[in-house]
Amino acid sequence: MADTMELRDIEVWDGNMAAAQALRQVQVDVVAAYPITPSTPIVEGYATYKANGYVDGEFVMVESEHAAMSGCIGASAAGGRVATATSSPGFALMVETLYSASGMRLPIILNVVNRAIGAPLNVNGDHSDMYMGRDSGWIQLDAYNPQHAYDLNFIAFKVAEDHDVRLPAMVHQDGFMTSHTAQGVHTLTDEAAYGFVGEFQPMNDMLDLDHPVTHGVQTEEDWHFEHKARQQHALMTAVIPKIEAAFAEFEKLSGRKYNLVETHQMEDAEMVVICMGTSVETAMEVVDELRAQGIKAGVVGIRVFRPWPLEQLAEVLKNVKAIGTLDRSSPHGTVGMLYNEIAGTLFNCDTKAVLNNYIYGLGGRDLTKAHVVGIFNDLKANVDAGKLTTPLQQYIGLRGPKLSFF
Amino acid sequence: MLEIRWHSRAGQGAVTGAKGLADVVSTTGKHVQAFAFYGSAKRGAAMTAYNRVDDKVIMNHEKFMAPDYVLVIDPALVYVADFTAFEKPDTVYIITTHLTTEELIASQPKLEGKKVHTVDCIKISQETIGKAIPNTPMLGALMKVSGMYEMDFFKENMIRVLKKLPQKIIDANMIAIQRAYDEVK
Numbered sequence: 001m002a003d004t005m006e007l008r009d010i011e012v013w014d015g016n017m018a019a020a021q022a023l024r025q026v027q028v029d030v031v032a033a034y035p036i037t038p039s040t041p042i043v044e045g046y047a048t049y050k051a052n053g054y055v056d057g058e059f060v061m062v063e064s065e066h067a068a069m070s071g072c073i074g075a076s077a078a079g080g081r082v083a084t085a086t087s088s089p090g091f092a093l094m095v096e097t098l099y100s101a102s103g104m105r106l107p108i109i110l111n112v113v114n115r116a117i118g119a120p121l122n123v124n125g126d127h128s129d130m131y132m133g134r135d136s137g138w139i140q141l142d143a144y145n146p147q148h149a150y151d152l153n154f155i156a157f158k159v160a161e162d163h164d165v166r167l168p169a170m171v172h173q174d175g176f177m178t179s180h181t182a183q184g185v186h187t188l189t190d191e192a193a194y195g196f197v198g199e200f201q202p203m204n205d206m207l208d209l210d211h212p213v214t215h216g217v218q219t220e221e222d223w224h225f226e227h228k229a230r231q232q233h234a235l236m237t238a239v240i241p242k243i244e245a246a247f248a249e250f251e252k253l254s255g256r257k258y259n260l261v262e263t264h265q266m267e268d269a270e271m272v273v274i275c276m277g278t279s280v281e282t283a284m285e286v287v288d289e290l291r292a293q294g295i296k297a298g299v300v301g302i303r304v305f306r307p308w309p310l311e312q313l314a315e316v317l318k319n320v321k322a323i324g325t326l327d328r329s330s331p332h333g334t335v336g337m338l339y340n341e342i343a344g345t346l347f348n349c350d351t352k353a354v355l356n357n358y359i360y361g362l363g364g365r366d367l368t369k370a371h372v373v374g375i376f377n378d379l380k381a382n383v384d385a386g387k388l389t390t391p392l393q394q395y396i397g398l399r400g401p402k403l404s405f406f
Numbered sequence: 407m408l409e410i411r412w413h414s415r416a417g418q419g420a421v422t423g424a425k426g427l428a429d430v431v432s433t434t435g436k437h438v439q440a441f442a443f444y445g446s447a448k449r450g451a452a453m454t455a456y457n458r459v460d461d462k463v464i465m466n467h468e469k470f471m472a473p474d475y476v477l478v479i480d481p482a483l484v485y486v487a488d489f490t491a492f493e494k495p496d497t498v499y500i501i502t503t504h505l506t507t508e509e510l511i512a513s514q515p516k517l518e519g520k521k522v523h524t525v526d527c528i529k530i531s532q533e534t535i536g537k538a539i540p541n542t543p544m545l546g547a548l549m550k551v552s553g554m555y556e557m558d559f560f561k562e563n564m565i566r567v568l569k570k571l572p573q574k575i576i577d578a579n580m581i582a583i584q585r586a587y588d589e590v591k
Binding site: 012176181278279282284285366369 | 441
């Protein structure tokens, strides 16, 4: 029986420590890992807690991230509560196995500490790896600070392991900006945290020898399509209600309220920025300062990235006049992902806001409050003109001549 | 909002110092943030770490900072690092050096007319902890210069922050903190 750990009500933790503590508190059975910056301290933390008797589980050191996720798949299919963590090139090496995990409907939790993908080599935070995972069939939740990285792990386990869902989930946090930034984190007791997620309930587990099953079979054209359709059906219909229920239950437990789409000053906002990660909070602070000057600015943060909360976004954006979409990933050859997703979301509803796109913060480049103010200046000009007054896609925070497209 | 920037070399403990300070401040009910620029994280490379302290939740995640305090824990960095970047008129500098404050200012004219305090955290840590780990003594000097907390309260909390270390290392750190508090000019 694992020892309990006494935590203070507020601990000063960085995002990695917060995630590692969550993995301990839900008593993960197996972590198979190949540590990589900046996510390393998450699996290192789990291994330390295990070595010191705070968790009953197995820590499997493997030879690559492909092997790490493969180990997680095996352990999950066997019938355990399973998690790991990775970043950037490690995430890239996992991609094949990510599709295996979701296709086999295995509720593995992957903490992705978002980091740029080289070349050039760069260990700092951007959203390139998160974007790479968006078609992989995983649930993707996004933290904006260490508190969220802690809380969203509990949500992820609860939703992913639900027998109506049985899909893997990623909890994303910004490399360094969240993972290595210490802030106050309100903790749950070990008992409350474990109680919220509950005991792992196996389903079609391979170690149930009385009911033999096989996982990961070959289907070809006769059944592959039906299998993928069922997977998409679960992701599109079962997940959102389960996340909403988990958010509601978590609010009762902790007092902290999460939403599929986070909003700030959106009741009467005319101009809004939409972004993810730490940038959401920086933008919220800027919006409060702009509101004091009488500017009707607002912020929308994507909390649940997959499944995409299309209906909820269409609702919160219904009265806005100008939208700036902020992508922390180079789209290489087109507009940013958030531009495309938001354009698709708005196209079939009545909102006809002026929409533009900003690429920012690649490789950990700072997003300053001054940058956000500049974006709102653009949006105000778009509101006043009723049409786009800037190029469709602009790069901000970039040295050298201004770069824009379309 | 109180903002602090540390200038250090990787391995001297600026990140631990910044996180330790955040931990102590957090116990008083204030909101804190501690982070660093790691770069390629080579031991000995110049680096910066940061603290924010506020009465309300800190939403700002920009790395840009116009600091109220600049803490330099490696004596050579005042000659090679841009340690006055984004300074304010009343930014307070606490600098590790074996020089007197007057000698330091004479050797680095950028400090003329500034609020400058000096303390030899390298020597103090070598003589107490036995290694050049100048982070905890710098916090002692900061307590004296800023008047942020009473020494007893601060040391009591630092003992908790350092609790995973062997007792004699904790004891040495407490002496180092007190010496820097007493010796900062």
